[in-house]
Amino acid sequence: MTGIDLTTRLGPLQLKNPVLTASGTYGFGEEYKAFYDPSLLGAITVKGITPWPRRGNPAPRVAETPAGMLNAVGLENPGLEAFLTACLPRLERLNTPVIVNISGFSLDDYALLAAAMPEDSCIAALEVNISCPNVKDGGLAFGTDPKRAEEVLAVTRRHTRLPLIAKLSPNVTDIAVMAKAVENGGADIISLINTLLGMRIDIKTGRPVLGNLMGGLSGPAVLPVAVRMVYQVYQVVKLPIIGMGGISSWQDAVEFMLAGATAVSIGTANFVNPMAPLEIIEGLEAYCREKGYTAVGEIVGRAHRR
Amino acid sequence: MTMVHRETVLENRPLAPGADLYRLVLRGKVAATARPGQFVHLKVGNSTDPLLRRPLSIAGIDRDKGEITLFYRVAGRGTALLTGVRAEESLSVIGPLGNGFTVPAAGELLLVAGGIGLFPLVALAAAVDRARVKVKVLWGGENRKFIEIVGREALFPLRVDYAVATMDGSMGIRGPVTDLLRAELRGKDLLQEEEGCAETGCQESHCRDLAPVTIVDGKTRNGPGMIRAAACGPQGMLQAVTGLLLQAGVPVEVALEERMACGVGACLGCACTVRTADGALARKRVCRDGPVFGGREVIWDDRD
Numbered sequence: 001m002t003g004i005d006l007t008t009r010l011g012p013l014q015l016k017n018p019v020l021t022a023s024g025t026y027g028f029g030e031e032y033k034a035f036y037d038p039s040l041l042g043a044i045t046v047k048g049i050t051p052w053p054r055r056g057n058p059a060p061r062v063a064e065t066p067a068g069m070l071n072a073v074g075l076e077n078p079g080l081e082a083f084l085t086a087c088l089p090r091l092e093r094l095n096t097p098v099i100v101n102i103s104g105f106s107l108d109d110y111a112l113l114a115a116a117m118p119e120d121s122c123i124a125a126l127e128v129n130i131s132c133p134n135v136k137d138g139g140l141a142f143g144t145d146p147k148r149a150e151e152v153l154a155v156t157r158r159h160t161r162l163p164l165i166a167k168l169s170p171n172v173t174d175i176a177v178m179a180k181a182v183e184n185g186g187a188d189i190i191s192l193i194n195t196l197l198g199m200r201i202d203i204k205t206g207r208p209v210l211g212n213l214m215g216g217l218s219g220p221a222v223l224p225v226a227v228r229m230v231y232q233v234y235q236v237v238k239l240p241i242i243g244m245g246g247i248s249s250w251q252d253a254v255e256f257m258l259a260g261a262t263a264v265s266i267g268t269a270n271f272v273n274p275m276a277p278l279e280i281i282e283g284l285e286a287y288c289r290e291k292g293y294t295a296v297g298e299i300v301g302r303a304h305r306r
Numbered sequence: 307m308t309m310v311h312r313e314t315v316l317e318n319r320p321l322a323p324g325a326d327l328y329r330l331v332l333r334g335k336v337a338a339t340a341r342p343g344q345f346v347h348l349k350v351g352n353s354t355d356p357l358l359r360r361p362l363s364i365a366g367i368d369r370d371k372g373e374i375t376l377f378y379r380v381a382g383r384g385t386a387l388l389t390g391v392r393a394e395e396s397l398s399v400i401g402p403l404g405n406g407f408t409v410p411a412a413g414e415l416l417l418v419a420g421g422i423g424l425f426p427l428v429a430l431a432a433a434v435d436r437a438r439v440k441v442k443v444l445w446g447g448e449n450r451k452f453i454e455i456v457g458r459e460a461l462f463p464l465r466v467d468y469a470v471a472t473m474d475g476s477m478g479i480r481g482p483v484t485d486l487l488r489a490e491l492r493g494k495d496l497l498q499e500e501e502g503c504a505e506t507g508c509q510e511s512h513c514r515d516l517a518p519v520t521i522v523d524g525k526t527r528n529g530p531g532m533i534r535a536a537a538c539g540p541q542g543m544l545q546a547v548t549g550l551l552l553q554a555g556v557p558v559e560v561a562l563e564e565r566m567a568c569g570v571g572a573c574l575g576c577a578c579t580v581r582t583a584d585g586a587l588a589r590k591r592v593c594r595d596g597p598v599f600g601g602r603e604v605i606w607d608d609r610d
Contacts, residue, residue, distance in 0.1 A: 024573065025568070025572060027572035027574075031568070031570045031572040031594070034570070047574070056577060057577075059565070059576070059578065061565070061574070061575045061577055062573070062576070063565065064356055064357060064384075066355050067354040067355045067357055069358060069567060071575060073573070073574045073575065073577075076577065219354070219357050248354070268567075270572065271358060271359070271567045271568040271572075272349065272357060273310070273398075274310060274400065274570070
């Protein structure tokens, strides 16, 4: 039985396989070490970093929904300095490429974060988060206005040589417009989707369930929205795509790749089945074998063929 | 190296006919390393709805048999689904998770429970060496029926000293468990009346009874007679209990509950706020940094 070539090329980023973990679902890489060796993954994406520490939103921060969940963590993170001095050395020891998600409230924030990230460490790329729905200013504001999204990418680009991944929000009217904007801004890769803004209300108390009132919807419930958006973005940009949104099985991953994703990120599924990323790698390999493909990249974009 | 286990269900039944409280006994690998105060994260079904696992605190640990005992109340769709699981079936279990209680080696241990907050505390009561540690349980519940059906399964077989309070007065004293605790602490001369009489030199009985007491260091600090406490229950009860115990100079550990997603510290969904040693406020993860915290460090009403 011949091995399937799982190596994955995302523009300037070369990975051993196409399965990543999504920001905000994988802590700083340590939490899942008790389950498996994170170096088996293509890359891990760590929690969004802001210039200064953030305590995030009050509890409750999560609420379950049909086939999904809402979260409103509010970008809790230790801040840039603590990330560099405390988190990064530990990430270094995981022996796996690390994608650092950076979140700002101004163009200066993104510039500062990009400039501060070392280019000779385990950091393989920066994911520019212009789509966090759970903070009052910035975040989503950059992610819903194409002109500002382009600016954020352009400014970030000037401050680092690391590959830049633009993480798009689904909370827009036309995802294709946003994708073109970040391509123009200088993104190397596009990742999508972030969470869909949602809300739940407790019928006993009559009050919103989440401390932040609203939160981001993730999990299997959002999968068809995400597949559709990956499909649309694939048609309008040349950049490679990291697809995410409700992926919990290899079948889901195949669907995203058929829609045009070169790689996939596993998010909420980690909470339910911590072994999901590894099972998906194995499943992709078996699917390729069954289809007679020699490389996993052969799946990418097939749904667009006539 | 995985922590995801398939545990065999030995028993899953209501505590009484028609009761919404269930006892679930699992056999597998979790028991070997489980400690009191830890929890397991259970998958209740195979569908994506409900999606998330359910955290349940560990109430009993039998290392020799490889069994853990859990209790749960049917509170929503997840726990309702769990009731349908039968003996001999298996469940996907992550655990044991969380930090667990300190298990004292000597002295006195006061366990203060509100309702089903009793469950993690009985695991602690069972874990201490009772030849060296004097255990007393103070337990508040809705009514006699609740105390009887839960107590019969979880508390009475332990044969520890206990006292109960019920909201309707149908068993033990009438009122919240904090009333029991206040009386207990006064009985030990550890607590003064919070609201002193305004009259200087007042000789009425309410003041004579409460002559100033000196907290004896040897009783509350390290030493053979040291008193410690652990508490679990609804947040308002925990806050009141912690306040009383700290006022009495009794160190207390509290087991917190919060909505959880991952259970392992990755998602930051189950945040609580604590005051760190340097006085700053910080968020902690109930699942990973807790669920047991020092009562002194918890900030109960953080709203920002």
